[in-house]
Amino acid sequence: xxxxxxxxxxxxxxxxxxxxxxxxxxxxxGMLLGLFxxxxxxxxxxxxxxxxxxxxxxxxxGIPIAVMLFIIQGLYSPQNHTYVANLGFAKLGLEGxxxxxxxxxxxxxxxxxxxxxxxxxxxxxxxxxxxxxxxxDKGGYLILASLxxxxxxxxxxxxxxxAQEARGVQTGGSLLTRIKVFIPLMGPVILSSLIDTQERxxxxxxxxxxxxxxxxxxxxxxxxxxxxxxxxxxxxxxxxIVTAFSIYLKVRR
Amino acid sequence: xxxxxRRVNSGSLISTKVLVxxxxxxxxxxxxxxxxxxxxxPLFLDMIGTILVACLSGPWMAGLCGLLTNLxxxxxxxxxxxxxxxxxxxxxxxxxxxxKMGLFKSKLGVVIIWLTxxxxxxxxxxxxxxxxxxxxxxVNSTSLATIALLATTKKIFLSVMSxxxxxxxxxxxxxxIIAYTIINKIPSHxxxxxxxxxxxxx
Numbered sequence: 001x002x003x004x005x006x007x008x009x010x011x012x013x014x015x016x017x018x019x020x021x022x023x024x025x026x027x028x029x030g031m032l033l034g035l036f037x038x039x040x041x042x043x044x045x046x047x048x049x050x051x052x053x054x055x056x057x058x059x060x061x062g063i064p065i066a067v068m069l070f071i072i073q074g075l076y077s078p079q080n081h082t083y084v085a086n087l088g089f090a091k092l093g094l095e096g097x098x099x100x101x102x103x104x105x106x107x108x109x110x111x112x113x114x115x116x117x118x119x120x121x122x123x124x125x126x127x128x129x130x131x132x133x134x135x136x137d138k139g140g141y142l143i144l145a146s147l148x149x150x151x152x153x154x155x156x157x158x159x160x161x162x163a164q165e166a167r168g169v170q171t172g173g174s175l176l177t178r179i180k181v182f183i184p185l186m187g188p189v190i191l192s193s194l195i196d197t198q199e200r201x202x203x204x205x206x207x208x209x210x211x212x213x214x215x216x217x218x219x220x221x222x223x224x225x226x227x228x229x230x231x232x233x234x235x236x237x238x239x240x241i242v243t244a245f246s247i248y249l250k251v252r253r
Numbered sequence: 254x255x256x257x258x259r260r261v262n263s264g265s266l267i268s269t270k271v272l273v274x275x276x277x278x279x280x281x282x283x284x285x286x287x288x289x290x291x292x293x294x295p296l297f298l299d300m301i302g303t304i305l306v307a308c309l310s311g312p313w314m315a316g317l318c319g320l321l322t323n324l325x326x327x328x329x330x331x332x333x334x335x336x337x338x339x340x341x342x343x344x345x346x347x348x349x350x351x352x353k354m355g356l357f358k359s360k361l362g363v364v365i366i367w368l369t370x371x372x373x374x375x376x377x378x379x380x381x382x383x384x385x386x387x388x389x390x391x392v393n394s395t396s397l398a399t400i401a402l403l404a405t406t407k408k409i410f411l412s413v414m415s416x417x418x419x420x421x422x423x424x425x426x427x428x429x430i431i432a433y434t435i436i437n438k439i440p441s442h443x444x445x446x447x448x449x450x451x452x453x454x455x
Contacts, residue, residue, distance in 0.1 A: 145276035178292045200273040
């Protein structure tokens with residue numbers, strides 16, 4: 001975890017980036033703005049030193065969906081009128097390809113900014129920032145606990161898997177045996193974690209989690225700088241301008 | 254004494270015992286999905302926790318659980334699952350209301366819930382697949398089946414929906430069998446603090 005300006009941004013700023021960039025791409029005509037925003041996200045990923053993994057994820061996500069989109073929309077879209085190629089069994093339509101391209105860029109912008117957000121925040125910080133701006137403590141607990149509970153349950157599943165294998169339960173083989181083995185593996189995990197909720201509930205109650213009208217303290221201090229506020233206002237302005245401009249273009253046409 | 258007890262509970266939307274249940278249920282959902290990919294099953298099985306919450310603490314909490322599941326699925330696994338959060342939310346709410354009507358007490362009722370839930374899931378998921386991903390998300394083998402169907406029928410929505418239907422009926426059948434078995438195996442002292450009249454034998 002290196003320290004740089006992308007990481008130091010307030011989690012709220014990066015959270016706002018996802019809908020603003022995504023919606024701006026959807027409302028803008030054509031895909032030029034989308035490509036530009038994609039470039040912005042890539043540059044930010046580069047600044048945050050996660051460019052390699054970012055590109056890996058984007059490519060492994062983008063290529064299968066691009067292939068699917070171009071096959072489905074390019075060959076079978078009902079809007080196709082101009083054809084660019086004839087493949088024998090079906091014709092490749094320009095309108096479908098354009099629609100597929102726009103959809104692909106939109107998806108990449110959404111997923112890219114989401115991935116960037118996800119990899120450059122620390123989950124405790126996000127919860128603290130959201131609680132500070134009027135999310136309830138319970139919402140914060142839900143986010144944090146859900147994130148923390150999965151690795152813990154995975155460990156438990158591993159223990160149970162080894163125990164069941166020691167009893168002679170087969171975890172490989174035909175499809176039916178693999179479906180059957182699901183129950184002896186999942187059952188104990190579910191039952192024990194349900195019982196575990198009682199302990200969690202008691203622990204929270206004992207620390208006064210449910211008390212009303214008391215000021216609560218947090219271990220994590222989140223900084224919200226002037227730059228963050230500037231970024232947020234700027235993004236909202238950007239979205240309004242893009243929307244207004246696209247509506248203007250549509251009306252004039 | 255009575256007044257004091259009421260003041261502690263009123264005013265909060267979610268009580269602590271429900272609050273601690275939801276992350277665990279989300280964990281169960283995610284684990285079901287993970288286990289599926291470790292055992293190399295062509296299914297999702299990521300609704301067990303949602304059904305448990307639907308049984309234990311009602312439709313809206315189940316919806317929330319479904320929403321959070323897809324949110325975290327997109328964080329830890331693949332961002333492609335994010336738009337389907339709406340589907341999980343809808344399924345949770347629908348299952349919750351059907352359980353509230355008392356359908357989870359008998360096996361026939363569970364079959365009705367299974368069919369309704371599969372139908373809701375199929376329609377909502379197909380709408381998202383068509384309008385967000387333009388036909389196929391490319392995550393699993395069903396995308397290939399969709400393309401094969403598309404080549405013969407030439408109708409996008411029909412092809413997406415029929416593949417989703419087959420997949421969902423099978424997936425939800427297994428999920429509901431597991432959830433039903435588990436609800437009947439949970440110790441009564443645990444079940445009673447949530448909803449005491451869930452089982453058929455009382």
